[in-house]
Amino acid sequence: SFYHNPPSFPAVASILRAAETFQVSRMSDFARKYIEKLFPSDYIGITWGTIGDTAAYTADAIVLGREYNIPSIMKRAFYEFVKRSSGPENDDAGIEKLSSEDLVCLARVQQMLASEWLRASVFPPLACAAVGRNRKCASHAAGLHYWDILLKDDALHKYRFDPMGGLKMLMEADWKKVGYCEGCLVERRTKLRMVQYRIWTAMDTYFKTA
Ligand SMILES: [Zn+2]
Structure with missing residues (x-):
C-alpha cells in the first residue's frame, strides 16, 4: 500500500510538475503536502535523525521549492544539504542546479x-x-575537560555542520559519568534543547520569503 511504499522524492516532484502543468489542484495539493512532510520545518516533532534517501535530493528540493513556491521546505533542505555536502559523504550532488x-x-x-x-x-x-x-556534583566546573568523555569519536569534527544532530547526541550523553547530579543532568539537557531551538529559529533569517 501507499503507507508501506511511500513514493520517492523524484516521483512526487514529477507529480507536482505534472499537476501544475495540467492544473490539477487536488494532485498538486497532495504533492505539496507530501514534500512538506519530507522536509519538515517545525522544531517540535523533529527527531534529528536522518531523512534517509531523501537526503540525496536536497538540491532538487531547493530548486522545486523556489520554482513552485514551497517556502516551508527551505530550512530543512538547506540544513540537510550543508550537512551532507560537508559530512563524511562529501556529497554535493545537484549543487550546479542552485x-x-x-x-x-x-x-x-x-x-x-x-x-x-x-x-x-x-x-x-x-x-x-x-x-x-553533603552531595557532590561536578557541574560547576568549566566544561572543556568533558570533551574526551562526551565528544568521543571525533564528534566535535563529525557534527561541525550538523549542530542539531550534535546537540541531540549531547542530550543523550551520560552526564553522570562526568559527575553530574540528577538535577544538573536535567538542567543541562534543557539548556541543550534551548540551544537547538535557538539555532533552528535563527535559520529563518536566512530564508526570508516575503
Ligand atoms: Zn548538580
Missing part, C-alpha cells in the same frame, strides 16, 4: 552552523543547588 543567491545562502548557513556547534560544545558551568549539602 541559483547564485542560493549558493550565497548556502555558504552563510554553513558558516552559521559551524560557529553554533563550536559555541554549543563549550558547556558553560552550572550552579548546582545540591553542592554543599
